[in-house]
Amino acid sequence: MTVAQQKQQTRRSVASAAASQLDLFAAARPATSSAAPTRSPEPSIQQPCEIVVDRAPRPSPKVAGSLTELTQTKSDIRVTMIEDMPVYSDFDRQAVERSLATLPPTKVWFTYAAVRESFGISRATVARRVKEGLVPGIRFRGANVLEDGAVRRFDRAQLLWLLLAVRSGRSSSTS
DSSP: OOHHHHHHHHHHHHHHHHHHOOOTTEEEEEOOOSSOOOOOSSTTOOSOEEEEEOOOOOOOTTTOSOHHHHHHHHHHEEEOOGGGSOOOOHHHHHHHHHHHHTSOTTOOOBOHHHHHHHHOOOHHHHHHHHHTTOSTTOEEETTEEOOOSSSOOBOHHHHHHHHHHHHHHHHHHOO
């Protein structure tokens, strides 16, 4: 037997071994065919089988539960509104509005990195102010801030309230 023939035989045996391997959830059933079953020349294979995998669908963790649970979780979601924001002094408002006026008018969305770059406010400080409910338009479920997407972006109105909250400090903004 040549080396090429040995390699070909090895490939065939590996392929047949892989096809005969069943995973944990697979079950072998006799193949259904219209032709009459014939005996194969190999004594080890008596009847061809088809592999059928029967798996129960797993519920997604976000979708798990009944419909009433889903409606309850949607009703638990609250969004901070401008009416919920604390009252800031006119001096703080004017200072923040002057700071926003220096930004280019084409820049509409601000990520954590853009806030740090433009105003020197760390991501942790921004996240704390958001969690304290001092930025309008943020969705909460209970005390948890819900994600808006892969990256949180603040518009200019949200940035105004964020800067007011940072400028006035924790003690006066939460009262």
